[in-house]
Amino acid sequence: MIIKNYINGSFLEPTLGNYIDNYNPSIGEIYGQIPNSTQEDVAQAYQAAKATFPSWSNTTLEERSAILSKIAQLITKKLEVLAEAETKDNGKPLSLAKTIDIPRASANFQFFANAITQFSSEAHETVGVNAMNFTLRHPIGVVGCISPWNLPLYLFTWKIAPAIAAGNCVVAKPSEVTPMTAYLLGEICNEAGLPKGVLNIVHGLGNTTGQAIVEHPNIKAISFTGGTKTGAHIARTAAPMFKKLSLELGGKNPNIIFADCDYELMLETTVKSSFANQGQICLCGSRIFIEKTIYEQFKKDFIQKVSQLKVGNPFDADTNIGALVSKSHLEKVKSYIDITEEEGGTILFGGKKVTVEGSEEGYYLEPTIIEVQNNSCKLNQEEIFGPVVTIMPFETEEEAIALANDVSYGLSATLWTNNLNRTMKMTKQIHAGIIWVNTWLLRDLRTPFGGVKASGVGREGGFEALRFFTEPKNVCIKY
Numbered sequence: 001m002i003i004k005n006y007i008n009g010s011f012l013e014p015t016l017g018n019y020i021d022n023y024n025p026s027i028g029e030i031y032g033q034i035p036n037s038t039q040e041d042v043a044q045a046y047q048a049a050k051a052t053f054p055s056w057s058n059t060t061l062e063e064r065s066a067i068l069s070k071i072a073q074l075i076t077k078k079l080e081v082l083a084e085a086e087t088k089d090n091g092k093p094l095s096l097a098k099t100i101d102i103p104r105a106s107a108n109f110q111f112f113a114n115a116i117t118q119f120s121s122e123a124h125e126t127v128g129v130n131a132m133n134f135t136l137r138h139p140i141g142v143v144g145c146i147s148p149w150n151l152p153l154y155l156f157t158w159k160i161a162p163a164i165a166a167g168n169c170v171v172a173k174p175s176e177v178t179p180m181t182a183y184l185l186g187e188i189c190n191e192a193g194l195p196k197g198v199l200n201i202v203h204g205l206g207n208t209t210g211q212a213i214v215e216h217p218n219i220k221a222i223s224f225t226g227g228t229k230t231g232a233h234i235a236r237t238a239a240p241m242f243k244k245l246s247l248e249l250g251g252k253n254p255n256i257i258f259a260d261c262d263y264e265l266m267l268e269t270t271v272k273s274s275f276a277n278q279g280q281i282c283l284c285g286s287r288i289f290i291e292k293t294i295y296e297q298f299k300k301d302f303i304q305k306v307s308q309l310k311v312g313n314p315f316d317a318d319t320n321i322g323a324l325v326s327k328s329h330l331e332k333v334k335s336y337i338d339i340t341e342e343e344g345g346t347i348l349f350g351g352k353k354v355t356v357e358g359s360e361e362g363y364y365l366e367p368t369i370i371e372v373q374n375n376s377c378k379l380n381q382e383e384i385f386g387p388v389v390t391i392m393p394f395e396t397e398e399e400a401i402a403l404a405n406d407v408s409y410g411l412s413a414t415l416w417t418n419n420l421n422r423t424m425k426m427t428k429q430i431h432a433g434i435i436w437v438n439t440w441l442l443r444d445l446r447t448p449f450g451g452v453k454a455s456g457v458g459r460e461g462g463f464e465a466l467r468f469f470t471e472p473k474n475v476c477i478k479y
């Protein structure tokens with residue numbers, strides 16, 4: 001399977017004709033090739049976007065909304081094909097791709113198809129001087145969207161949908177590791193009647209193709225989701241060019257469990273928040289802190305539940321944990337497990353690579369639980385982004401808050417308690433962009449999404465995304 005760039009509504013070869021191998025992580029084999037795009041390809045994509053911007057930004061909201069709805073419907077119609085493509089590319093269980101990734105990609109388009117019809121700006125009367133202010137919100141022009149490999153179509157569309165809903169034209173790059181569903185999205189956009197040039201998808205490596213998007217002098221805003229180090233590099237490039245930036249970066253999220261919680265619900269949800277998508281979700285609760293009075297009980301029950309998870313080929317219906325996304329990522333995750341002892345930890349469960357029958361070359365790893373002695377160890381401070389969690393006990397609310405905040409990241413936190421006063425106190429004091437209480441990953445697309453500290457800058461979601469993808473202009477009329 002050879003993927004091509006989607007530029008101006010057509011599928012084009014990269015100008016230099018170079019390609020990169022694409023792997024199926026569940027069997028560890030190359031199954032396709034993707035363009036190794038250069039600055040020239042990005043420039044071509046930009047030209048297409050630029051040429052379309054005047055007409056697209058002047059389409060009525062009803063027209064835009066109808067096209068976005070159509071894209072949403074087509075994604076739902078092609079759910080099976082898209083889910084299979086996602087699983088093949090990423091290694092995630094097909095059951096997950098079918099129930100989470102692809103439905104959410106459709107929901108992203110449907111949500112912004114509706115949201116754009118409700119988006120409005122403000123007016124301010126300057127009382128006493130006969131002046132009236134109102135705010136115009138213009139689309140920015142050509143914007144860049146760059147997304148990671150863990151939730152490929154889900155996160156790609158989370159950026160593209162609000163960008164085009166707001167009237168921008170887009171140059172987008174999916175992760176080179178998981179390009180397939182982005183490629184299929186191009187076909188869907190054509191079928192839905194999205195005018196050519198509104199969305200342009202350029203495939204390739206981060207440090208060449210991605211860098212060319214970020215460096216392009218006329219791509220005025222960059223919406224990026226990915227690692228913190230890459231985010232910092234992008235900010236260094238884009239800031240002196242005064243580009244608008246939205247950075248959704250890494251996480252090392254605390255999962256704080258009090259004895260007064262609904263224990264069974266907590267246990268079941270904690271298995272998911274630890275290992276869903278092989279732990280490769282920026283919102284996974286990878287540092288689990290448990291109130292001392294229930295620590296030993298939790299340890300026993302958690303190990304027992306996790307031992308029931310089946311690691312297997314992601315296409316098997318009973319697989320809970322599929323393959324990690326790539327060989328190099330598997331090695332990176334394993335390297336953290338390997339330093340457990342020197343970091344003062346103990347592996348309570350898992351820790352080893354798994355050989356799956358019939359898929360012996362795939363990148364599989366056991367779900368891994370590590371008991372740590374303190375929060376300052378590398379296992380608790382660095383983002384591992386795999387099926388690895390640490391556990392440790394705490395005694396007081398103050399201690400739990402201090403542990404939660406003692407990390408450079410601040411994306412999300414989960415809190416398990418039925419005490420209202422404690423909930424209010426702790427949600428105010430924990431440094432994170434999102435806090436779930438007695439649940440995890442329950443998303444309402446209207447809410448602001450993003451992190452603090454090294455987890456990023458800016459917010460996506462709801463009107464926040466539409467604000468990011470528009471430029472406000474104040475008009476003051478004296479009468």
Ligand code: NDP
Nearest residue numbers: 148149174175176205206210211226227230248249250282
């Ligand atoms: P990376 O930062 O490696 O890559 C993200 C994207 O940026 C990819 O498309 C990548 O391309 C591209 N890229 C890499 N270098 C550059 C560059 N110099 N200029 C422009 N683009 C570049 O992240 P991963 O793909 O490894 O994703 C995992 C990370 O994403 C984790 O840290 C995770 O926490 C974070 N993440 C954050 C989320 C959030 O909402 N806060 C949600 C999901 C993930 P290529 O793949 O080709 O290198």
